[in-house]
Amino acid sequence: MNPDLQQLQPYPFQRLRELFADLKPNPEYSAINLSIGEPKHATPALIVDALANNLDGLASYPTTLGSAKLRETISAWISRRYQLPPLNAETEIVPVNGSREALFAFAQTIIDRSRQQPVVISPNPFYQIYEGAAFLAGAQPYFLNTVPGNDFTMAFSEVPENVLQRTQLVYVCSPGNPSGKVMEIEAWRELFALSDRYGFVIAADECYSEIYFDEASPPLGALQAAHQLGRDYRNLVVFSSLSKRSNVPGMRSGFVAGDAKLLEKFLLYRTYHGCAMSPVVQSASIAAWQDELHVIENRRLYAEKFSSVTPVLQQGLDVELPDAAFYLWAHTGQSDTEFARQLYRDYNVTVLPGSYLARDAHGINPGQGFIRIALVAGLAECQEAAERISQLAASR
DSSP states (O other), X not given: OOGGGGGOOOOHHHHHHHHTTTOOOOXXXXXXXXXSOOOOSOOOHHHHHXXXXXXXXXXXXOOTTOOHHHHXXXXXXXXXXXXXXXXXXXXXXXXXXXXXXXXXXXXXXXXXXXXXXXXXXXXXSOOTHHHHHHHHTTOEEEEEEOOGGGTTOOOGGGSOHHHHTXXXXXXXXXXXXXXXXXXXXXXXXXXXHHHXXXXXXXXEEOTTTTOBSOTTOOOOOHHHHHHHTTOOOTTEEEEXXXXXXXXXXXXXXXXXXXXXXXXXXXXXXXXHHTOOOOHHHHHHHHHHHHOOHHHHHHHHHHHHHHHHHHHHHXXXXXXXXXXXSSEEXXXXXXOHHHHHHHHHHHHOEEOEEGGGGOOOBTTBOTTTTEEEEETTSOHHHHHXXXXXXXXXHHHO
């Protein structure tokens, strides 16, 4: 067996099941699950119709690079969304089966095991795929704590020189999971300068980029930041997905875009990996990327929930509106695991303890004392859950 598998830790939701194993939720309350970031809004009819109308695609093997029409559609969307010159659809875009598998596979392409003790830098708390990808690529994760004191940003200036010299890959997530923090242009300037100096690759996870609150101010993207700073896309690759944007988590569709030289090798890896996107899904993806009306409505639904739920939660928890994404990152002022257990037992609401999304690093677990609340359920359920959470917070 691959010895690196022994370094993998239980996934947060496995730990959550174990945390609740000895509990029975209060039957007086209906179950409300806000622990998993799985969109629950209805899948747009235009996507469902595109799937149904292109089932003849099942008769063909897909190519790893995907159809030219899909890549051209993605290029056009990136150009519109980020106000950029069109990317080269032949060399700068690769369709992928959701951002999760691509984030993992990318590390397997980038990491050079022959170099001594390669490092992958990750935010902390973080999306667990970053850590697993690092371990199974033969690298060592280095966690940068993001806490209220540094406004939930990655303080790259705190990384020791000897770590930066061994760093081959840096994962960033903007808007962030779980904080919803959006990286600003000065943070990108600093990161690009470090990449130029030390030669590491930047993997920008942007799967939450289309969930935000001000239609006039969409979150800054990595490619957009590079363009604004007058640089090309060298050593920069972004990962995006339809799952959150278009409410199709089961469709598994996204893209990787950026540095053509890196994507050439990534495509080679994927050709052997055998992870081409179904032609049926490609057709539905084209329909999704071409339409913005359903995305605007999706944002409206989330904004309605945030504006309704946040003031209720603020009665008992330290919580603020995020920059973007669909999570509330709430400080409980007490043990996050005990808070989650009591909430599940007494009020039948499931949230995720923040410590499960983080690791002990530099003397602390930055997720400790926080809970992540995913506002993915309907408005009424989110409102009800907020009332119950507030009741628990007030009673402690």
